[in-house]
Amino acid sequence: MTIYDRSVREAACGLFERGLGHEAAAARLGVPLKAVRQWHLTYRAVGRDALLDMGSHRTYDYETKVAAASAVVDGGMAMPEAMGRFGVASISPLKSWCRLYREGGADALRPKPRGRPRGSGAEAAPATREEELEREVRRLEAQVAYLKKSIALKAELGLPLGTGRRP
Structure with a gap:
């Protein structure tokens, strides 16, 4: 939707004050009827000042x-x-x-509250020694599973497995 400046709305106010309706004002100003109808409604309801201040939230x-x-x-x-x-x-x-x-x-x-909602506020408690060890075991198990798949794939493709040492 096009935003019309204050001078166009002032001209519309002048036409409304002379007794013209929104259809005649729209035709004279070359502004869409829907916009002038809204202006006329605002003008009749709350007056000239509110119509001229339109556009500001x-x-x-x-x-x-x-x-x-x-x-x-x-x-x-x-x-x-x-x-x-x-x-x-x-x-x-x-x-x-x-x-x-x-x-x-x-x-x-x-x-409504604005912005991003706050977190729970409480940070996670530091992991205990047992939890750290369990996490390390899971990581190592995943690493072993990856290496087993790699060896199986190389064997399936007939590629040399290597010595495990890098040159």
């Missing part, structure tokens, strides 16, 4: 999210009205809040 606190979502879902308030009452600049976050609220209630709107 806004964050909302937990209480605002819950209040807006419950007003729409439980209270039957229209989304544009909720946008105006709670100061939500775009309908997109409000739609996602309503979906989350329907699926999981108010707890679904709680902020």
Whole structure:
């Protein structure tokens, strides 16, 4: 989706203030109807300043999210009205809040922890002498198995086995 600069949105505000709708404004500005419809909705709901500040990512606190979502879902308030009452600049976050609220209630709107989760915190205890010896035995058994396979393969191919010494 193309991002339009502030001057285009200012021109749209001027057209809205003169009473033009989103279809007429889209035709005059040469901007897709879908974008101008979104601008008009924002303009009607929260005003000129919110429309001109669009494009910057806004964050909302937990209480605002819950209040807006419950007003729409439980209270039957229209989304544009909720946008105006709670100061939500775009309908997109409000739609996602309503979906989350329907699926999981108010707890679904709680902020999620960011970043990579921490490890268990406890480092592995150092290996005991017995564990170290068991690990060494497994390594040596694997080495012997590898060498036995190598000898069997050489015998199968008829290659000389060698003396075991390197020149």
